[in-house]
Amino acid sequence: MTTEEKLKILTDGAKYDAACTSSGVERSACAGGIGSANSGGICHAFSADGRCISLLKILMSNACCYDCAYCVNRVSNDVPRATFTPEEIATLTINLYRRYYIEGLFLSSGVLGSADNTAQLMIKALEILRVKYRFCGYIHAKAIPGTSPQLLQRLGELADRMSSNIELPSSRSLKLLAPDKERRDVLAPMGFIRDKKAEGNKNFVRAGQSTQMIIGATPESDLNIITLAQGLYRTYGLKRVFFSAYIPVAENSLLPALDSKPPLLREHRLYQADWLMRFYDFKAEELLDESRPYFNEFLDPKCNWAVNHPEVFPVDVNRASYKTLLRVPGVGVVSARRIMVARRQRRLDAAALARLGVVMKRAKYFIDGAAGIKLRAADDPAAVTRELIRGENARQLSLFDDMPAGVRAIEGKGGENK
Ligand code: SF4
DSSP states (O other), X not given: OOHHHHHHHHHHTTTTOOOOOOOOOOBOOOTTOBOOBOTTOSOEEEOTTSOEEESSEEESBOOOSOOOTTOTTOTTSOOOOOBOOHHHHHHHHHHHHHTTSOSEEEEEOOOSSSHHHHHHHHHHHXXXXXXXXXXXXXXEEEOOTTOOHHHHHHHHHHOSXXXXXXXXXXXXXXXXXXXXXXXXXXXXXXXXXXXXXXXTOTTSSTTOEEEEEEESSSOOOHHHHHHHHHHHHHHHOOSEEEEEEOOOOSOOTTSOOTTOOOOHHHHHHHHHHHHHHHHSOOOHHHHOBTTXXXXXXXXXXXXXXXXXXXXXXXXXXXXXXXXXXXXXXXXOHHHHHHHHHHTTTSOOOHHHHHHTTOOHHHHTTTBTTOTTOOOOTTTOHHHHHHHHIIIIIHHHHHXXXXXXXXXXXXXXXXXXXX
């Protein structure tokens, strides 16, 4: 099989992994070396189905010996198989880099016989790249569940970022759909990387670790998912939890039908909630609870929280704490900081807030002193909910439906919903 034929099979097999956005790592080219990583991260591209793919995003092999029901590369699936040699991976990467096609490598793999065997091959590929070709650019490597600590150590010395995919939001679902995987084997690399980084070696997985969860393949609620994500951030210090709307690839009574659509709007809401937890100091249990375990399809999670907590509003933007400002729909991290500075000089009115970047069409229901506003979330949350849905969010939904695949993917990765 030619390299091109392998490339076709193994880039296609990698496209379902969403955990590949940029890392924030900064490194100049080493002396005599080639490549650098900068905080802008690696280049991204978007495949035809809207998935984010980093160039070069590739599998070492799709000849996986595991049988995860949700995966196109499962052993029981009848698809063409291919495996790169370590030298092929390294040569391909460096050649594409030299031609300016890529700025980094995202290397994952199916399980080739065993986790350790797969990790050894990946290590070999990265050693050739780093040592023989003196490649100093960005590398993201997948930690295969069950890999032994010595191999994780070496992989972490060679890669900038690593990820161990949690895949399904509960142990029960993992047991049902990925019978060869144990939750503890998925979590073990996360714990190892956390502990090694805590020892202070700056060159070990310098861009941190991430994970991916498949959304909509199994019955877990949004509450289950964001609670798990919150736990992973807290316990393992992850940089990112990626959510990947399940794309049906298998006929299986435990999975959504083959003709069902990937739940992209749900994925989008989860990214918005993730953003709120990481940058707005929201807790999972504030956003959802057992009585409301799913996000509102028509309202972003922050607006949804606000209309469900009328007791917090209206907020006096001239006196409120930074933390309270962040809770106001329409106020983002940047505009909240600007408010904190600007109000030292003078009292802020609606016009001043708009100039500071506050989205007044949302904020007006939740703040004191927005001129001409009769409707307040504190007085009539149901009416404000209707207005919010009728206004911006109704438009967003229709936009979302018509959105080109690439734009949809960008929306999904970010998630700020000030
Ligand atoms: S281990 Fe499971 S998810 Fe990973 S490639 Fe193999 S079948 Fe797919």
